[in-house]
Amino acid sequence: MTGTWVMIAALSLATAGMKLAGPLSLGGRPLSARALTVVELLASALLAALVVVETFGKGRSLTLDARALGVAFAAVALTRRAPMAVIVVGAAAVTALARLL
Amino acid sequence: MPFGIAVFAIAVSFGILARPLMGSVAPIVMSIVVFSGSAQFGALAVLNAGGSTAAAIAAGVLLNARYLAMGLALAPSLRGRALSRSAFAMTTVDASWASASQGDGTFDAWYMVGVSIPQYVGWVLGTIVGVLIGPALANPNALGLDALFPAFFLVLLFEEARGRRRLAAAGGGAGIALALTPVVPAGLPILAAAAAAVVASRMRP
Numbered sequence: 001m002t003g004t005w006v007m008i009a010a011l012s013l014a015t016a017g018m019k020l021a022g023p024l025s026l027g028g029r030p031l032s033a034r035a036l037t038v039v040e041l042l043a044s045a046l047l048a049a050l051v052v053v054e055t056f057g058k059g060r061s062l063t064l065d066a067r068a069l070g071v072a073f074a075a076v077a078l079t080r081r082a083p084m085a086v087i088v089v090g091a092a093a094v095t096a097l098a099r100l101l
Numbered sequence: 102m103p104f105g106i107a108v109f110a111i112a113v114s115f116g117i118l119a120r121p122l123m124g125s126v127a128p129i130v131m132s133i134v135v136f137s138g139s140a141q142f143g144a145l146a147v148l149n150a151g152g153s154t155a156a157a158i159a160a161g162v163l164l165n166a167r168y169l170a171m172g173l174a175l176a177p178s179l180r181g182r183a184l185s186r187s188a189f190a191m192t193t194v195d196a197s198w199a200s201a202s203q204g205d206g207t208f209d210a211w212y213m214v215g216v217s218i219p220q221y222v223g224w225v226l227g228t229i230v231g232v233l234i235g236p237a238l239a240n241p242n243a244l245g246l247d248a249l250f251p252a253f254f255l256v257l258l259f260e261e262a263r264g265r266r267r268l269a270a271a272g273g274g275a276g277i278a279l280a281l282t283p284v285v286p287a288g289l290p291i292l293a294a295a296a297a298a299v300v301a302s303r304m305r306p
Binding site: 006036040045050053054056057060062075084094 | 144161190283
């Protein structure tokens with residue numbers, strides 16, 4: 001149980017530190033154009049990585065299971081401009097349904 | 102608001118999944134002080150797989166390393182004293198940061214705060230609800246709750262990855278993460294995906 005609290009303390013401090021490092025050290029000074037381009041692209045790269053790891057990852061292996069159907073539903077719903085709550089709850093519902101069948 | 106509702110649903114699943122491993126109080130405290138879906142789920146996944154506390158911390162920190170980059174991007178858009186810059190920066194979360202981006206490298210800081218607040222409320226309340234209803238559910242995965250998270254990231258990605266370079270960064274990031282998942286510990290494939298952003302930055306816009 002002590003480990004849990006150590007983990008919570010460490011993650012909250014580390015997260016705050018990483019959020020604050022840029023704004024406190026730069027404070028209004030602009031980044032170089034090159035660095036800004038990399039930073040602009042980081043969100044796309046990391047979000048795509050999170051999507052595939054959370055869809056196909058199972059520990060340290062890759063697997064194709066009902067989650068993939070749920071995420072496929074989310075992709076179709078996105079292109080039809082469905083509201084966010086419908087997309088994420090629908091993805092869970094499709095996954096649950098696939099596990100039932 | 103739509104983000105708040107979706108975040109609530111994801112937080113409920115965090116509360117349900119965390120309770121058997123962390124007890125009833127710790128998941129709620131974690132949502133209050135960490136307030137980061139990817140770090141909390143990442144750390145939880147490591148604990149769930151039998152990993153150590155140190156490994157769970159490492160996974161959470163690596164998953165949140167993107168805040169370093171997001172903070173660097175945000176910094177030029179923040180004005181005023183260090184304390185006020187810090188207050189704005191602390192409200193950074195994926196969805197609010199992405200939706201406050203004005204597409205030219207600058208950010209609307211107040212808009213970010215406005216998106217973050219309902220998310221924070223939804224995140225903490227959802228965790229409480231998840232911890233409370235968790236014991237009544239035999240098997241949370243039977244409800245497809247594990248699919249909430251990739252669907253949530255896909256929504257953010259869909260908003261974010263527009264234009265040739267961003268699509269290239271997304272494709273590269275996904276490829277790196279898939280290739281590394283069987284090879285390195287959890288959390289690292291996500292961080293390594295950052296290399297795709299560096300490569301894509303050399304492309305023409």
